[in-house]
Amino acid sequence: MIVEGKAKIFTDGIFYNPRMKFCRDLDMLVFAELKKNTVLDAFSATGVRGIRAMLEAEREVVFNDANPKAVEVIKKNLQLNGLSAEVYCKDATLLMRESSFRHIDIDPYGSPANYIESACNTAEILSVTATDLEALCCKGSAGMRKYSVVVSKTDTPHETGLRILLGFIARTSARFEKKIEPIAAWTKEHYYRVHLRMKRSTSQSLKMFENLGFLVYCQNCLRKSISKFDEIPERICKCGGRNLALGPLWLGDLKDGAFLEKIISRSEGEHKKFLLKIAEEVNSPIAYDIQKICSKLGRSVPPTNDLVEKLRTLGFKASPVHYCGHCIKTDADLEEIEKLLRA
Numbered sequence: 001m002i003v004e005g006k007a008k009i010f011t012d013g014i015f016y017n018p019r020m021k022f023c024r025d026l027d028m029l030v031f032a033e034l035k036k037n038t039v040l041d042a043f044s045a046t047g048v049r050g051i052r053a054m055l056e057a058e059r060e061v062v063f064n065d066a067n068p069k070a071v072e073v074i075k076k077n078l079q080l081n082g083l084s085a086e087v088y089c090k091d092a093t094l095l096m097r098e099s100s101f102r103h104i105d106i107d108p109y110g111s112p113a114n115y116i117e118s119a120c121n122t123a124e125i126l127s128v129t130a131t132d133l134e135a136l137c138c139k140g141s142a143g144m145r146k147y148s149v150v151v152s153k154t155d156t157p158h159e160t161g162l163r164i165l166l167g168f169i170a171r172t173s174a175r176f177e178k179k180i181e182p183i184a185a186w187t188k189e190h191y192y193r194v195h196l197r198m199k200r201s202t203s204q205s206l207k208m209f210e211n212l213g214f215l216v217y218c219q220n221c222l223r224k225s226i227s228k229f230d231e232i233p234e235r236i237c238k239c240g241g242r243n244l245a246l247g248p249l250w251l252g253d254l255k256d257g258a259f260l261e262k263i264i265s266r267s268e269g270e271h272k273k274f275l276l277k278i279a280e281e282v283n284s285p286i287a288y289d290i291q292k293i294c295s296k297l298g299r300s301v302p303p304t305n306d307l308v309e310k311l312r313t314l315g316f317k318a319s320p321v322h323y324c325g326h327c328i329k330t331d332a333d334l335e336e337i338e339k340l341l342r343a
C-alpha cells in the first residue's frame, strides 16, 4: 500500500507514477481554491488524484478509466479511504460528450491532444497534463500532426512548449465560442501541467486571438520576437539569418496572479518555493538562455539573479524562470542583454 498525501492507494499493477506526487500536491492547492464544481478525473488509473481531491480539497469527484481492471482498483481504493463516488469505465471522449462536467482533468498517457475537443464542450475549468514534450517543444513532424503547429527546438524549449499546448487548447475552445484564461501552468521533469478557466462568449473568443501568435526565432543569433496571429512574421533576421516562425502559440499570461497568491499563502516548503517562482515570472513568451548567449559571445556566465537585478535597475522587466536555472524572461531585447553580458 502506498500513502500519498492523505490518500492510501493499492496499485495492483495499475499505472501509478510516484514522480507525479509533487504535481498532484500542487494540484490539490489549485483544486481546493477552485472549490465547488464536481471534477471528472477522466483518466483515473488508481484514482490517486481524485481520491486526494476528495480528502484534501473537499471536492466531489467522478472517476473514470477505460481499463476495467483500473476501475476495480479505483473502487477498492475508494473503500480503503472510506469514500464513495461514481466510477465509470468508458472511453473518456464518449463520457465527456454524453455527460456534462464543469471541471475536467485530462491526464492520459502521452498526448492530451485528442481529448481537448470533447472536454471543451462542457468544461468551465480544465486541468491538463501532457507528457509528449517532443511534439510540443521540439519535433516538427509530431507537433504538426498532433497540434497543427510549426515547432522546432529553441534555446528555451519549455516556454514554447507550454504555450503551444495552451495555444492549441485556446484555438480548440474558440470553435466552441469559448475563451480560455490560464490559472497556472508549469513544467517539471517529463511533463507539462496547465489549469485554466473556459468562458463562453462569441466576442471574447474572437478577441482571444490577440493572445495568439508566433514566436519568431533566429537560430543563428538567438534573437526572438513576437508576431501576432494575423501578422506576417519577418522571414529574415537583422543578422541576415533566416527566422523560424513557431506556433501558433499562446502569447498571453500563463497565470492568474491573484489566484496564485491565494494558493501560495496556503503552501509550504518546496511547493511554496516553486509557486513563488511561477508567480514572479514576467509575463512574456520570450525567454533567453543566458548560457547559450554567453557561449556565443565567449563570455563567462553571470549568476542569473545578478543579471535579473541589473536589468531591473535599468528599468526593464526581468525574472528568472521556473524551468531553467540559467534562463530569464525580460522585455529587454537581445542587444540590451548582450550589452550587459559584454560589460
Ligand SMILES: C[S@@+](CC[C@H](N)C(=O)[O-])C[C@H]1O[C@@H](n2cnc3c(N)ncnc32)[C@H](O)[C@@H]1O
Binding pocket: 015, 016, 017, 020, 042, 043, 044, 045, 046, 047, 048, 049, 064, 065, 066, 067, 070, 090, 091, 092, 093, 107, 108, 109
Ligand atoms: C497516465 S494514466 C493516469 C494517471 C492518473 N491520473 C494518476 O494521477 O495516477 C492514464 C490512464 O488513462 C487510461 N486511459 C487510456 N486511454 C483512455 C481513454 N481513452 N479513456 C479513458 N481512460 C483511458 C489508462 O487505462 C490509464 O489508467
Ligand SMILES: [Zn+2]
Binding pocket: 218, 219, 220, 221, 222, 223, 237, 238, 239, 240, 241
Ligand atoms: Zn539572427
